Amino acid sequence: MFETVIGLEVHVQLNTKTKLFCSCPTSFAEHQNKNTCPTCLALPGALPVVNKEAAVKAMRFGYAVNANVNHTSTFDRKSYFYPDSPSAYQITQLSKAIVQKGELFIDLKDGSQKRIGIIQAHLEADAGKNMHEGNYSKVDLNRAGTPLMEIVSEPDMRSSDEAVAYLKKLHTTVRYLDISDANMQEGSFRCDVNVSVRPKGQEAFGTRVEIKNINSFRFVEQAIAYEVQRQIEAYEDGIYAQEVHQETRLWDTEKGETRSMRGKEEAADYRYFPDPDLRPLIVTDAMIEEAKVMPELPDAKVKRYMEEFGIKHYDALVITAKKELAYYFEEMIAQGAVAKTAVTWLTSELLGRLNKAGLEIEQSPVSAQTLGELVARIADDTVSGKGAKEVLDYMMENEGRDVRAIIDELGLAQVSDDGAILAIIDEILANNQDKVEQYKGGKDKLFGFFVGQTMKASRGSANPGKVNALLKQRLNA
Numbered sequence: 001m002f003e004t005v006i007g008l009e010v011h012v013q014l015n016t017k018t019k020l021f022c023s024c025p026t027s028f029a030e031h032q033n034k035n036t037c038p039t040c041l042a043l044p045g046a047l048p049v050v051n052k053e054a055a056v057k058a059m060r061f062g063y064a065v066n067a068n069v070n071h072t073s074t075f076d077r078k079s080y081f082y083p084d085s086p087s088a089y090q091i092t093q094l095s096k097a098i099v100q101k102g103e104l105f106i107d108l109k110d111g112s113q114k115r116i117g118i119i120q121a122h123l124e125a126d127a128g129k130n131m132h133e134g135n136y137s138k139v140d141l142n143r144a145g146t147p148l149m150e151i152v153s154e155p156d157m158r159s160s161d162e163a164v165a166y167l168k169k170l171h172t173t174v175r176y177l178d179i180s181d182a183n184m185q186e187g188s189f190r191c192d193v194n195v196s197v198r199p200k201g202q203e204a205f206g207t208r209v210e211i212k213n214i215n216s217f218r219f220v221e222q223a224i225a226y227e228v229q230r231q232i233e234a235y236e237d238g239i240y241a242q243e244v245h246q247e248t249r250l251w252d253t254e255k256g257e258t259r260s261m262r263g264k265e266e267a268a269d270y271r272y273f274p275d276p277d278l279r280p281l282i283v284t285d286a287m288i289e290e291a292k293v294m295p296e297l298p299d300a301k302v303k304r305y306m307e308e309f310g311i312k313h314y315d316a317l318v319i320t321a322k323k324e325l326a327y328y329f330e331e332m333i334a335q336g337a338v339a340k341t342a343v344t345w346l347t348s349e350l351l352g353r354l355n356k357a358g359l360e361i362e363q364s365p366v367s368a369q370t371l372g373e374l375v376a377r378i379a380d381d382t383v384s385g386k387g388a389k390e391v392l393d394y395m396m397e398n399e400g401r402d403v404r405a406i407i408d409e410l411g412l413a414q415v416s417d418d419g420a421i422l423a424i425i426d427e428i429l430a431n432n433q434d435k436v437e438q439y440k441g442g443k444d445k446l447f448g449f450f451v452g453q454t455m456k457a458s459r460g461s462a463n464p465g466k467v468n469a470l471l472k473q474r475l476n477a
Helices: 052-064 160-176 217-238 283-289 300-309 313-320 323-334 339-357 366-377 386-395 404-408 420-431 433-440 445-456 466-474
Strands: 002-013 076-080 089-092 099-109 114-126 131-134 135-138 147-153 189-201 209-214 245-250 259-264
Touching: 002 160, 002 217, 002 404, 052 114, 052 147, 052 160, 052 283, 089 114, 089 283, 099 160, 114 160, 147 259, 160 189, 160 217, 160 300, 209 217, 209 259, 209 404, 217 245, 217 259, 217 323, 217 420, 217 433, 300 339, 313 323, 313 339, 323 339, 323 366, 323 433, 339 366, 339 386, 366 386, 386 404, 420 433, 433 445, 433 466, 445 466
Parallel strands: 209 245
Antiparallel strands: 002 147, 002 189, 076 089, 099 114, 114 147, 131 135, 189 209, 245 259
């Protein structure tokens, strides 16, 4: 039996207006190399100046994960040469990062939580972008110098499920904090996975393999599963030392396998040394005060939703997993929707329709106010649950319509008037005297027949609760 050991290094692109060490914009939808300056291009004599906004955003993350936020941190140069790095080094934080020793709690499938330690979160500058066209390679430096926050976890995860849960929790957290859009497809939230295996009971770690730049939760899960199996098979075949090296591997999404990229560098290979152009970053009281202003985070929301609204833990986790979903839910409640009913209509009815249409919650043609009002109309018996589904279908195709107007237009207003319902019931009973006699003779199952006939005659508009009560009254008279 083997145990998997996993640690993650996550690069989060901070959503600042300008780059980490200069005033160039961080928008990339520009002509190649337009958003550059002597600092981006590493021209002689250009001096970097730290972006205060990036520092505050990193500090805010630190406070959110119960970390030590260092009031003094330093920058180092990490030496390597790639075509997209004109300086031949990256400015990062090795010896003293701005955030150290934090923690994040992940939710496991059995309902429990597990603590994952965070070694540090440090600021560093992103590289540019290589573009390959036929026999030519070009470099766009619009992205060079964009502020990144690299979050390094402890090797506390023991399965791909735990790794994905940690990654999703981290993704949710940075989006709630509004420090990054965390768009994985565009590369603003990407992950390096460190994986090793060891026989159960062994304290020493196995040989660590790093899988670089994975940009989806699914690929993280698949890459870990493949690499773990590869290492276990090497162990069982007696060729672990020959097959498993400390190296960097890439995840091939088409072949579904990891493949060797290069030997894993150690710190000495990068020739780290303090950046001579950057003085220590000393945070001010004003920066600390600004960084501590943050929204209600997912764990706090889950607890509040359960206590305040009485909803299940699982439902609270689903709703808070995405900030737009949580804000949508809260707006529904503000419109008078009952919380437990709102959960069902949001997570099952609306999300089901949105998934079918390939839409995210923020693209929903049905606003939170509108769905909240529809749920409120179910609660006050204006429309039945079945009728409300027809209303929702209509609203998915017709934006901006008033809920009550749609209910009236579709003829779905629920009849709760006793006199109107009794008139329908009396007609049904009069036309089915033989079944009335059978029911009174002990055939209780016929009650469902009378309910169905009444609802059919009312075209579904009769209040089901009223129908049941009034039918019992008439049949037992």
